Amino acid sequence: MTAMNQHRTTVDVEHLAPFDTDGALQDAAGRVNDLNRRSLLRGAGILAGSAAVMAWLPGVARAQSLPQGDVDILNYALTLEYLEAAFYKEANDGGALSGQLARFSKVVGAHEDAHVDALKETLGDKAVKKPGFDFKGTTESASTFAATAMVLEDTGVKAYQGQAGNIKTDAVLKAAISIHPVEARHAAWIASIMGNGSGSPSPAPAAFNPAADMATILAAVQGTGFLSAMGTAGSAGAVSGQPAVGG
Template identity: 40%
Template sequence: MIDEVRGRGPSRRTFLAGTAVVGAGALGLSPLTQASGDGNASGNGTANGTGTAGKRNGTPTVHEMGTDVDVLNYALTLEHLEDVFYREFLNDVSKEEFVNSEALQNFNAWEKRASYDFVRKVGEHESTHVEALTKIIRALGGEPVPECTYDFGVESVGEYLTVAQALENTGVAAYDGALALIESPDLTTASATIATVEARHASFLNFLNGDVPFPAAFDDAKSAEEILAVAGQFVESCPEE
């Protein structure tokens, strides 16, 4: 069974070859003091993090044999999108509007208020992931990818919650596809501690949208191309190098 589950994920070569333009999801690194150490944790002897990565409109273009920094920049691209999404969500939707939304009509008053606070907490987590990834990429001598411009196309609380659910579940799939591809044990451990938090985000958003919080015994790993099919639709433009 374990071998079957492991077989679902892409190889490092396949994954890195497809990370051209992406944006959604989750491979944030939080415990920087554990992960970055003295800045020599690239996992493949290339602590400068340059590897084979270039840039296209500010997002990574990675050839077949990339470095851990290439994978982390893929993650940062995804985290930027989530971070901006929640900033816009919380800027556009007041707590009063949230609790009075038709999308939450099946929840009681306490659940509605608590859910708004939980959405705010999710947004804080995504901001923390962006900060952590940026710091660790720089500690490894890499250049963090910048935040892009996004269009989420949402106008109501219900639409925000639907997109949030898609982003969080896509993020979990991105984690499953990328986690094993990081070569540094320290970075892998740090990433795993955030992957579990991202899965909790997905469960929460599933529940808010009336879906099963944990729909299957195993999650599917997704390649960068598959992640892009969901996430790339929200990216309008990215800064030129």
């Protein structure tokens, strides 16, 4: 991520990840110790649009019939999808973007909204509530938006790689595998826009892509300050003991 150094803002976007300033994700991580605390399901994207949501859902059992570990993973994903969806909504509503960046934000924002809908439908009353967010002005200019979006998407790709091996249910695993390339396309798209034809940052920087483990992600997210309050899961969900936020 060294190519991102020139795009830093007051938020350390080079190390940005879905975050946990009040310890909610750290608390939730303890519920998946049997999964060897491998990577957090980051940044994630399940489908490409609202029509695809309904095509995906029948193949994934509702949370009541899933192993608790898979429910916890889905709630991690939902928390991070809330993050991305809120980030793009704020950017779209703010009016600071134009041209390619505006199109990127609208398209990817719609994807993230679809991911939220699909995960909430699957989790039912076990779904974690929507947190509150404060994006620290990163959506108020094209440069800070692009730098933040790039890291959100790139780290989401890495986290899905690390989490896939922890999923026990075939249908959930297949859904996760369908998410991973969507996030990779998002990451390549924003890198291409930022590079403006120069090749730096590269949309495809290496032949192999590293995964991110949970400990690395949790360490990275602690200081971002983007998450202002954490919701509770409705029924024995992955995250508890934090102030509920409506949504």
